[in-house]
Amino acid sequence: AARQWLEPVEIKHLLEAYDIAMVPTYAAADVEQAVTYAKEIFAQGGTVVLKIMSRDITHKSDVGGVVLNLTSPEAVRAAATDILARARKLRPEARIGGVIVQAMVVKAKARELILGLADDPTFGTVVVFGRGGTAVEIINDKALALPPLDLQLARDLIDRTRVSRLLKAYRDVPAVKHDAVAMVLVKLAQMAADIPEIREFDINPLLADETGVTAVDARVAVGPPQRKFAGSGPANFAVRAYPSQWERRLKLKEDWRIFVRPMRPEDEPTIHEFLRHVTAHDLRLRFFAPMKEFTHEFIARLTQLDYARAMAFIAFEEASGEMVGVVRLHSDSIYETGEYAILLRSDLKGRGLGWALMQLIIDYARSEGLKTISGDVLQENTVMLDMCRQLGFEVKPDPAEPEICDVRLKL
Structure with a gap:
C-alpha cells in the first residue's frame, strides 16, 4: 500500500508474533467505533485509554492526544470527540486515522x-x-x-x-x-x-x-530493504548473524548420523574435549608443529568468528552428542580466496566425514562468491592430498618450503 507506518493493530500482531506482551489495543476510525471497543474492555472489568491515531503525530501528548482512566461509554465518547477536534485544530496538516482504544494498565512500581x-x-x-x-x-x-x-x-x-x-x-x-x-x-x-x-x-x-x-x-x-553490506547475511547488519541456514544432518557410511552446524563462541569447552581425542601426529599435520597444550586465547581465536569473513562447521555424532570433526574457511581481505583447514577425531577417520565436510565448505565458499579455495598440506599427509585431488584441487609443491604442498580449487 506504499505506507510508511504500520497501524496500531498491525503492530500488536507483530509483537504477538515474537511473544512480546502488549496491552489490548484496538483501532477505531470514529467516535462510535471507539465506544464499541471500549465496551469490550469495560465488560472485562478494565478501564480505557484513548490516544490519537495519526502517522504524522509522533508525540501524542504534544496535542493532548492521550486521555487516561475512562470508566464509562459516555466518558469515552466525550474524550474521543475532544481528542479528534483538538488534533485537527493543532495539527491541521496531519492525517488523522481515528483513535486508539487500549486497556488501562496501572503498575505503580513499573x-x-x-x-x-x-x-x-x-x-x-x-x-x-x-x-x-x-x-x-x-x-x-x-x-x-x-x-x-x-x-x-x-x-x-x-x-x-x-x-x-x-x-x-x-x-x-x-x-x-x-x-x-x-x-x-x-x-x-x-x-x-x-x-x-x-x-x-x-x-x-x-x-x-x-x-x-x-x-x-x-x-x-x-520501507523497501536497503542493502548496506555485501555478503549473504542480513542486508542491514554490520555484524552477520549466526547462519542457521547452514545447519545440516548427514548420513554417512554404516548409517553413521552426523549433525553439522556453524561454530559458536560457547563451543570452547567442546573444542578442548575434542582435541583430547586427536593424536599428536594428527595435530602436527594440522598445525605444522607439535602442540602440547591449547590455551584459552588460542581456542578463543578459533571459536569467535566474524561470519562475514570466516566460517567453521563443527560436526557432532548424533548418537553420543560428541564432537567428531571441524572444517574452517577464512577469506582474504578482498574476499576472493578462502584458506581452509580440517581436523577429525583420530579414532573416527576413514568413515567419510572428511569428504562430507570438505564438500560442505566448498558449497559454502561458492555461495559466498569466493573464486578460489586454497590450503597448505604437508607432503607426508598423503590422505589429505589424495582427497584434494579427488575433489578437483590442483596440488603443487611450495617452492619456498619443499615439505609443504599448495592445494588450490577454482570455484
Whole structure:
C-alpha cells in the first residue's frame, strides 16, 4: 500500500508474533467505533485509554492526544470527540486515522523504558535501549548496540545506561523480572534480521516490573530493504548473524548420523574435549608443529568468528552428542580466496566425514562468491592430498618450503 507506518493493530500482531506482551489495543476510525471497543474492555472489568491515531503525530501528548482512566461509554465518547477536534485544530496538516482504544494498565512500581530499532547511515540497523516515557528526549539516557544480540550482549547494552540501576530492587520496589527486558532486546534484534523492511521501531513505554514486561505504545516505520553490506547475511547488519541456514544432518557410511552446524563462541569447552581425542601426529599435520597444550586465547581465536569473513562447521555424532570433526574457511581481505583447514577425531577417520565436510565448505565458499579455495598440506599427509585431488584441487609443491604442498580449487 506504499505506507510508511504500520497501524496500531498491525503492530500488536507483530509483537504477538515474537511473544512480546502488549496491552489490548484496538483501532477505531470514529467516535462510535471507539465506544464499541471500549465496551469490550469495560465488560472485562478494565478501564480505557484513548490516544490519537495519526502517522504524522509522533508525540501524542504534544496535542493532548492521550486521555487516561475512562470508566464509562459516555466518558469515552466525550474524550474521543475532544481528542479528534483538538488534533485537527493543532495539527491541521496531519492525517488523522481515528483513535486508539487500549486497556488501562496501572503498575505503580513499573519502570518506563524505551526499546527499539534505528537505521544508522554507517552501521545499518542498531538496537536502542534507555529510559522511556514522555521525557525521553530531555533525559537522554540511551545506549546503542549492533545486532545480532544474545542475552549477554543485551545485558551489556542495558548496563550502559543509568536507568539500569532502577531495574534492581530498591526501598519497597522489587527488582524487574530477571532477563525480561534483555529478552525483548534479543527478540527485537531477531525481528530486524527476519524483517529487513522494518526501518524504525520504538516501544515507548515498555513497562517493566517484577511480573514481567508490557508494551504500552509502539510505532513501526517500514520501507523497501536497503542493502548496506555485501555478503549473504542480513542486508542491514554490520555484524552477520549466526547462519542457521547452514545447519545440516548427514548420513554417512554404516548409517553413521552426523549433525553439522556453524561454530559458536560457547563451543570452547567442546573444542578442548575434542582435541583430547586427536593424536599428536594428527595435530602436527594440522598445525605444522607439535602442540602440547591449547590455551584459552588460542581456542578463543578459533571459536569467535566474524561470519562475514570466516566460517567453521563443527560436526557432532548424533548418537553420543560428541564432537567428531571441524572444517574452517577464512577469506582474504578482498574476499576472493578462502584458506581452509580440517581436523577429525583420530579414532573416527576413514568413515567419510572428511569428504562430507570438505564438500560442505566448498558449497559454502561458492555461495559466498569466493573464486578460489586454497590450503597448505604437508607432503607426508598423503590422505589429505589424495582427497584434494579427488575433489578437483590442483596440488603443487611450495617452492619456498619443499615439505609443504599448495592445494588450490577454482570455484
